[in-house]
Amino acid sequence: MNRIDRSIDKYKQLFGKGIPATHVTDPDLQDILSHFIFGEVFYQGDLDDKERELITLVVLATNQTLPQLKAHVNAALNVGLIPVEIKEAVYQCAPYIGFPKTVNAINEVNEVFKAKGIVLPMESQKTVNEQNRSQKGLATQVEIFGDVIKKMKENAPSNQAHIQEYLSTFCFGDFYTRSGLDLKTRELLTLCIVSALGGAESQVKAHVQGNLNVGNDKERMIDAITHCLPYMGFPRTLNVLTCMNEISPEN
Template structure:
């Protein structure tokens, strides 16, 4: 009798350990790849950048189905103007407005989501942007300006005050989501390898994996083409190898 009880307890322990191990492995595998919402951000950013409105409309519908909120998608589209210009951004926003209205007419009520919190106004926007950038890169900015920032100081001001304070500090999206959108545009458009390299490095610093970036490039290949996906893969290889 005692032996049977011990056998049952042992079997139960083995099953418990096995299930725990399987769950841990499943979670690890999931964390190594982009989820549906993240892939939707990639698609929206990429299609907005190239101006493929027909495909963008499809992906905007899909993004809402994954659970992304209206405000989260708006934020992605607004951020696009810093990377591919106001016209593309506005076209994306107008397309999304149509999608939301069409879904309402069908009786589909999508979650609006939270609004952006007020940005800390006790510091200058330049300092807010500088701190945000340092958080993203994991490096403290020291010494005199170099490169484009030294040659044209106002661009450094615009980058800090506008991109990294006005846009990146808005908490509707996380830093990971914003970097995902930025990297997607830079992977989509031609001739931006140096900027892509910077943002891929930032992405790795804030927790993305090489496998997740490979997922991103697969989405780029689907929407833009193999050539751009291969270029982006090459840029990533320079960083991780």
């Protein structure tokens, strides 16, 4: 099957229809888009469609391309993702893109869920409380990044120590410890989020190493970043690959 036929089949699988509306007004652009994303990128590497849709959701949330995000919430359900997984993927964006953008994205998710009769709110995925969120968050940080985290906290200037504490309690305690997605998936999605931000190369490098530490090898990361390419463009994709090659050089 050639890439054009593949793109038509994949588009129908994801969205339940064969021709997007923009094909009427901008057929050349839509053909290039559809054939590249759905005929080539979706078939590059070993990610399954559920993983690809989770990645798409977090990159679209990061970019705040909300109409496309809403379409891909439907696509995510169509390929078998459950509502909790979709919500948790978008929640995972909050420490990196901020709450206003995350809430914008969640509002789009909720519109789709309500239209499909999915009851809200869903069951809480929280696993920490006020007494242990710092301890469990720090333990998760160490699991991902190693003992360097403890040294970073110890060496932080006194007027910046609260930022390190927020990383442990808020980013890793409140979010990474949640159920609904496993640690390897959260860390892979986080790499995609910080990659899509642009200008976050230090964090990209840290999360490349973090992914390696939790069992996502370089090929899996390349597959994920390749899938991000149509949504974040070549400059950011190439920057991420440079960071990845610095942390994990090619033989």
